[in-house]
Amino acid sequence: MEGQKRLKAASVLCIGTGGLGSPIALYLAAAGVGRLGLVDADTVDFSNLQRQILHGTKDVGRKKLNSAKDRIRETNPNVQVDLYDEYFAAGNARRIAEPYDIIIDGTDNFPTRYCSNDVSVFLKKPNIYGSIFRFDGQCTVFAAHLGGPCYRCMFPEPPPPGMVPSCAEGGVLGVLPGIIGVMQAIEAVKLIIGIGEPLIGRMIAFDALKMKFREFKLRKDPKCPVCSEHPTITDLVDYEQFCGIPQAKAAEDEEVPVPLIGARELKAKLDRGDRFHLIDVREPFEWEICHIPGARLIPIGQLAARMSELDSTDEIVLQCKTGARSSTALRLLQDAGFSKLANLEGGIHAWADEIDPTMPKY
Ligand SMILES: [Zn+2]
Numbered sequence: 392m393e394g395q396k397r398l399k400a401a402s403v404l405c406i407g408t409g410g411l412g413s414p415i416a417l418y419l420a421a422a423g424v425g426r427l428g429l430v431d432a433d434t435v436d437f438s439n440l441q442r443q444i445l446h447g448t449k450d451v452g453r454k455k456l457n458s459a460k461d462r463i464r465e466t467n468p469n470v471q472v473d474l475y476d477e478y479f480a481a482g483n484a485r486r487i488a489e490p491y492d493i494i495i496d497g498t499d500n501f502p503t504r505y506c507s508n509d510v511s512v513f514l515k516k517p518n519i520y521g522s523i524f525r526f527d528g529q530c531t532v533f534a535a536h537l538g539g540p541c542y543r544c545m546f547p548e549p550p551p552p553g554m555v556p557s558c559a560e561g562g563v564l565g566v567l568p569g570i571i572g573v574m575q576a577i578e579a580v581k582l583i584i585g586i587g588e589p590l591i592g593r594m595i596a597f598d599a600l601k602m603k604f605r606e607f608k609l610r611k612d613p614k615c616p617v618c619s620e621h622p623t624i625t626d627l628v629d630y631e632q633f634c635g636i637p638q639a640k641a642a643e644d645e646e647v648p649v650p651l652i653g654a655r656e657l658k659a660k661l662d663r664g665d666r667f668h669l670i671d672v673r674e675p676f677e678w679e680i681c682h683i684p685g686a687r688l689i690p691i692g693q694l695a696a697r698m699s700e701l702d703s704t705d706e707i708v709l710q711c712k713t714g715a716r717s718s719t720a721l722r723l724l725q726d727a728g729f730s731k732l733a734n735l736e737g738g739i740h741a742w743a744d745e746i747d748p749t750m751p752k753y
Pocket of ligand 1: 535540541542543544545612617618
């Protein structure tokens with residue numbers, strides 16, 4: 392009874408209503424947490440449904456927040472659900488996070504991760520961390536105010552932009568966020584009720600393929616820029632800039648635009664039997680779904696190592712799903728001295744739309 396009252400009196404902010412946010416919000420609502428804040432500015436897409444179980448086929452095209460609220464209400468109409476239809480960032484993080492006891496990070500991008508970490512340190516609130524990629528997931532509780540480490544103790548600086556693929560690009564086993572999100576929800580319930588040993592200073596790594604959990608100790612960095620005794624960062628910063636996203640974009644803008652080729656033009660080239668290489672830089676699992684006849688698969692992560700398979704004097708057309716990754720690949724080849732390059736505009740989706748309507752889109 393005492394624990395249930397504490398749950399009812401508690402408030403939890405869940406950043407993201409996607410793969411992790413779905414089980415987190417559903418279970419916390421079912422457990423009777425009194426107030427749930429949800430932050431998300433996206434709309435539901437068909438490709439989300441394999442893991443984002445808050446949303447259904449009838450919700451495709453709707454705001455994720457509205458769909459999430461309806462689903463939570465079905466489970467527990469007595470939960471106060473606050474909706475924040477915005478991206479969690481320096482400008483709004485304090486306002487959004489302030490009213491809640493616990494912050495749960497259910498996002499998969501670095502700017503939000505650093506932002507939610509820093510705001511949690513500054514507001515002295517626990518930040519329950521979860522991350523998923525392909526078949527692996529991790530979970531821990533950052534609580535610098537309780538003597539534990541924070542995210543920046545582990546990763547003071549973000550990786551270079553574009554080096555770590557997102558779940559949408561790299562793929563994720565749809566069931567995996569169910570495990571990691573539920574672990575995050577369990578930690579929230581434990582913190583609220585005050586039972587057990589919280590995951591502070593410990594990280595659980597889950598390997599779905601081996602079905603193994605491992606535990607790592609996380610240590611507080613005495614020189615951490617935000618949570619140490621003498622922090623060098625004492626307020627929120629521009630996290631997009633910190634993670635190098637605008638610089639990378641600006642650098643691209645300064646360069647000459649990437650040479651493009653349309654799907655029809657590419658088809659004509661293939662039909663004529665022109666001498667050129669069509670390189671597909673997607674992942675093997677995407678290739679299995681569909682590929683353009685005559686294309687050759689070199690996933691973008693292998694391109695630098697396998698460049699010797701290509702001749703810099705040959706004509707090369709690069710292609711991915713929508714044209715973004717192949718544009719990065721084109722720059723990589725340009726920097727290596729390749730000159731006869733073109734990027735398939737709109738990627739294989741454009742090919743499916745304009746040339747082969749029987750090709751499955753994903
Ligand atoms: Zn720290």
